[in-house]
Amino acid sequence: MALIEFTKRGIYCKQGDFYVDPWWPVDYAVTTHGHSDHVRFGNKHYLCHTLTKPIIKRRISEDLDVETLNYGEGIVRNGVKISFFPAGHIIGSAQVRLEYKGEVCVISGDYKTENDGISDVFEPVKCHSFVSESTFGLPVYKWQKQDIVFDKIKSWVNDNISQTKTSVLIAYSLGKAQRLIKNLAGDVPIYVHNSIANLNEVIINAGVNLPETIRITPETTKDELQKGIVIVPPAMRDSRWIKNLSHPVTGICSGWMQVRAHRRWQSADAGFALSDHADWTGLMDAITATGAEKVYVTHGFTAAFSRYLNDQGIESEEVMTKFGQEDDEENKVDLADAEATNTDIESPKLV
Amino acid sequence: MKRFAKLIQQLELSNKTNDKIAALVDYFNYADDKDKIWVIALFTGKKPRRPIKSALLKYWAIEITQTPEWLFSESYSNVGDLSETIALLLPPAQNTSDFQLHKWIEDLHDLEGKDDETKKNFILNAWNTLETQERFIFNKLISGNFRIGVSNKMLVNALAKQSSLDSAQIMHSIMGKWNPYEITFTELINGLHVNTDNSWPYPFCLAYALEQETEKLGDITEWQAEWKWDGIRGQIVKRNGELFIWSRGEELVTEQFPELHFLTDVLPDGVVLDGEILAVQDKQVLSFSTLQQRLNRKTISKKQLDDAPIGFFVYDILEFEANDFREHPLSKRRKILEKLIGSLDESAVILSPVINCKTWEELAELRQTSRSINSEGIMLKKLSSHYHSGRKRGDWWKWKINPYTVDAVMIYAQKGSGRRANFFTDYTFAVRDGENLVTIAKAYSGLTDKEIKEVNSFVTKNAIEKFGPVRTVKPELVFEIAFEGIAESKRHKAGLALRFPRILRWRKDKKAAEINTLEDLRQLLASTFING
Numbered sequence: 001m002a003l004i005e006f007t008k009r010g011i012y013c014k015q016g017d018f019y020v021d022p023w024w025p026v027d028y029a030v031t032t033h034g035h036s037d038h039v040r041f042g043n044k045h046y047l048c049h050t051l052t053k054p055i056i057k058r059r060i061s062e063d064l065d066v067e068t069l070n071y072g073e074g075i076v077r078n079g080v081k082i083s084f085f086p087a088g089h090i091i092g093s094a095q096v097r098l099e100y101k102g103e104v105c106v107i108s109g110d111y112k113t114e115n116d117g118i119s120d121v122f123e124p125v126k127c128h129s130f131v132s133e134s135t136f137g138l139p140v141y142k143w144q145k146q147d148i149v150f151d152k153i154k155s156w157v158n159d160n161i162s163q164t165k166t167s168v169l170i171a172y173s174l175g176k177a178q179r180l181i182k183n184l185a186g187d188v189p190i191y192v193h194n195s196i197a198n199l200n201e202v203i204i205n206a207g208v209n210l211p212e213t214i215r216i217t218p219e220t221t222k223d224e225l226q227k228g229i230v231i232v233p234p235a236m237r238d239s240r241w242i243k244n245l246s247h248p249v250t251g252i253c254s255g256w257m258q259v260r261a262h263r264r265w266q267s268a269d270a271g272f273a274l275s276d277h278a279d280w281t282g283l284m285d286a287i288t289a290t291g292a293e294k295v296y297v298t299h300g301f302t303a304a305f306s307r308y309l310n311d312q313g314i315e316s317e318e319v320m321t322k323f324g325q326e327d328d329e330e331n332k333v334d335l336a337d338a339e340a341t342n343t344d345i346e347s348p349k350l351v
Numbered sequence: 352m353k354r355f356a357k358l359i360q361q362l363e364l365s366n367k368t369n370d371k372i373a374a375l376v377d378y379f380n381y382a383d384d385k386d387k388i389w390v391i392a393l394f395t396g397k398k399p400r401r402p403i404k405s406a407l408l409k410y411w412a413i414e415i416t417q418t419p420e421w422l423f424s425e426s427y428s429n430v431g432d433l434s435e436t437i438a439l440l441l442p443p444a445q446n447t448s449d450f451q452l453h454k455w456i457e458d459l460h461d462l463e464g465k466d467d468e469t470k471k472n473f474i475l476n477a478w479n480t481l482e483t484q485e486r487f488i489f490n491k492l493i494s495g496n497f498r499i500g501v502s503n504k505m506l507v508n509a510l511a512k513q514s515s516l517d518s519a520q521i522m523h524s525i526m527g528k529w530n531p532y533e534i535t536f537t538e539l540i541n542g543l544h545v546n547t548d549n550s551w552p553y554p555f556c557l558a559y560a561l562e563q564e565t566e567k568l569g570d571i572t573e574w575q576a577e578w579k580w581d582g583i584r585g586q587i588v589k590r591n592g593e594l595f596i597w598s599r600g601e602e603l604v605t606e607q608f609p610e611l612h613f614l615t616d617v618l619p620d621g622v623v624l625d626g627e628i629l630a631v632q633d634k635q636v637l638s639f640s641t642l643q644q645r646l647n648r649k650t651i652s653k654k655q656l657d658d659a660p661i662g663f664f665v666y667d668i669l670e671f672e673a674n675d676f677r678e679h680p681l682s683k684r685r686k687i688l689e690k691l692i693g694s695l696d697e698s699a700v701i702l703s704p705v706i707n708c709k710t711w712e713e714l715a716e717l718r719q720t721s722r723s724i725n726s727e728g729i730m731l732k733k734l735s736s737h738y739h740s741g742r743k744r745g746d747w748w749k750w751k752i753n754p755y756t757v758d759a760v761m762i763y764a765q766k767g768s769g770r771r772a773n774f775f776t777d778y779t780f781a782v783r784d785g786e787n788l789v790t791i792a793k794a795y796s797g798l799t800d801k802e803i804k805e806v807n808s809f810v811t812k813n814a815i816e817k818f819g820p821v822r823t824v825k826p827e828l829v830f831e832i833a834f835e836g837i838a839e840s841k842r843h844k845a846g847l848a849l850r851f852p853r854i855l856r857w858r859k860d861k862k863a864a865e866i867n868t869l870e871d872l873r874q875l876l877a878s879t880f881i882n883g
Contacts, residue, residue, distance in 0.1 A: 140439035
């Protein structure tokens with residue numbers, strides 16, 4: 001019997017009677033990370049990484065019943081050993097390793113192989129079967145080193161400041177925002193939207209070292225923002241608040257910005273190809289390193305990526321999941337925050 | 352090349368006209384004169400000859416990256432552009448180079464006639480010295496068009512700003528015939544080449560759609576009303592014994608329309624006419640679908656000449672006795688035009704009639720009959736107006752009749768290309784035919800970005816089958832499709848085809864059971880058929 005099966009509710013381990021990142025309520029949910037397409041409301045019990053606990057409590061509910069593990073630690077459920085390894089996707093993101101009677105299966109959740117300076121670095125884990133994402137599973141998606149991308153962002157910001165434009169970066173409030181803060185911190189002050197500031201607080205309280213940022217309030221002046229870097233979540237993108245800033249220019253940080261068509265489609269002023277997902281090379285390296293005999297490909301370019309793996313002699317199968325809807329979900333989650341904040345910061349004081 | 356790559360990036364990064372013009376001005380201030388010539392040539396669609404087929408570029412890229420062909424195709428369909436797909440697939444460059452744009456173009460030009468091995472070595476070498484963005488541009492130089500949202504007008508405005516010359520004059524110069532290998536930048540923008548060139552056309556004067564009540568335009572006696580014809584806008588140039596026919600796409604189409612060649616003998620020299628190329632029989636305008644049989648053909652058969660005879664409905668005169676007449680008021684131009692064309696008495700060249708009405712109400716009523724003569728509405732031109740370059744608000748208005756509409760259900764969706772490469776944006780629609788649904792149109796425009804995202808998420812969730820890039824979806828979403836005409840078609844299962852279908856609006860209030868039937872469309876076809 002296979003260690004995991006793909007069911008309507010999500011990835012299920014029958015022997016251990018638990019689900020990994022289920023999208024319908026279950027009794028026992030093992031959670032890879034805090035993005036809303038991977039962790040949902042309504043499970044009776046959650047198992048996640050220590051750093052993910054305060055994040056999901058903040059984002060979903062304080063009342064969640066949450067049990068935690070550190071990387072390398074494990075517990076046993078009905079003979080199945082569950083342990084966590086760094087996935088490098090965002091703070092607290094974990095690959096879930098399952099072992100039962102010598103058979104090992106690893107569910108990667110979302111991952112990236114490059115060190116982003118803030119999440120624990122991805123660690124390949126040997127296994128028999130591997131569940132991989134394929135968000136960027138096409139060979140046109142190969143990232144530049146993040147230092148190069150951050151240099152581009154910094155020089156964009158400096159140009160903007162000298163031309164009296166306001167630099168507004170659009171980034172997911174969980175993950176991308178903290179990565180930007182960590183890597184852009186320096187002489188230029190960073191101003192963050194409420195929803196990001198709230199998460200930063202949670203992350204700092206959990207013991208993560210995050211550079212100082214300034215929460216945007218009704219008292220923050222347009223002039224201050226123009227001389228700084230403004231980071232807001234995607235839901236704020238077309239907001240009146242941004243339009244009212246002093247000569248606002250928006251920059252989107254996402255792997256999709258690798259391709260011109262997507263840059264234009266997003267109609268932002270600048271696009272930076274910076275992703276928290278593995279690129280083509282990263283996916284291939286990670287999969288090779290696991291030595292897996294069988295690879296299940298979930299969200300992304302599943303068909304193409306899976307076919308390529310098979311061509312390369314790695315047995316693979318594509319699996320339909322509800323992962324990868326971060327964009328929609330993130331927008332919804334943040335909208336509530338954003339609306340609350342909108343009324344806050346769209347006060348007449350911004351002159 | 353680095354400067355040009357930066358220009359392209361700046362043009363792509365901004366969607367504000369002023370930013371684009373600023374980037375262009377900045378480029379024209381600092382770039383090499385020879386490079387500037389090529390930038391103008393490339394942006395106005397004067398492509399250098401292709402020394403290498405794009406299929407070969409693709410083949411070599413596949414070979415050196417060892418990408419399976421199907422994976423290349425998947426990548427291409429995601430990226431939406433061949434040059435860019437290749438640029439992104441290639442491994443990082445090992446060397447660097449810093450040649451100017453014109454040097455690359457000249458080197459590529461020199462490859463013409465060389466064997467494939469030489470070409471391949473040159474290309475692979477180039478790829479290995481260029482960064483991703485430069486590579487993309489390099490590939491574009493060989494294989495494609497630069498579609499980066501720079502209109503001729505924008506380019507001309509930037510050149511005018513940079514050179515302090517008159518923008519109409521520059522528009523004139525760059526629209527004429529010139530050879531980028533021979534002309535200098537100064538010669539080009541000063542228009543030294545255009546006086547010696549018989550063919551140059553004038554920029555077309557274009558109209559905006561009428562948004563206000565006609566009453567607000569003032570007294571009807573200050574206006575000239577004409578039928579708005581649905582054909583190919585064209586300009587006929589006769590100078591020094593030579594005849595040229597330009598289409599609005601700034602293409603020379605003289606050869607395509609032999610019916611008009613007699614004008615070489617009957618038109619005086621130094622005349623430029625503005626008008627519409629139409630299918631015409633017995634001085635009556637035929638439907639656009641008839642005209643279509645004659646478009647974009649390299650050779651024309653006797654049968655095509657008989658089935659779809661061409662005529663030219665003349666609107667305006669821009670040059671007379673070799674003098675630029677565009678600054679004269681329309682009333683004066685019309686008088687000269689009437690005299691000139693009236694004296695021809697030809698069945699293929701017809702003065703587009705002026706509609707005489709005493710009141711706006713009378714005109715509005717007449718407008719409703721447009722379709723019966725294959726017109727798509729009325730043009731309103733101020734009698735005192737000059738012939739402007741391009742689109743200018745106020746003097747000319749197009750007052751089109753409302754399109755036909757049909758309620759149809761979406762049954763297939765396909766991902767778009769270019770900037771919409773990752774969304775399902777191309778939809779196929781069906782109407783009811785008894786128990787069945789039969790497809791009647793494919794349309795890809797008319798929705799807002801937000802609606803496209805919404806439809807996209809519906810398609811993702813409700814896809815039934817997958818045929819390559821196409822998804823069959825649950826017939827649930829109803830759209831109101833607007834179209835300009837209807838014609839019989841053997842190629843389509845429905846037996847008819849809609850002309851210029853586009854989405855008018857998403858009818859969230861309607862269910863799939865409430866859509867139109869094929870019979871409704873057949874009736875419409877029967878009623879329009881009588882009118883030819």
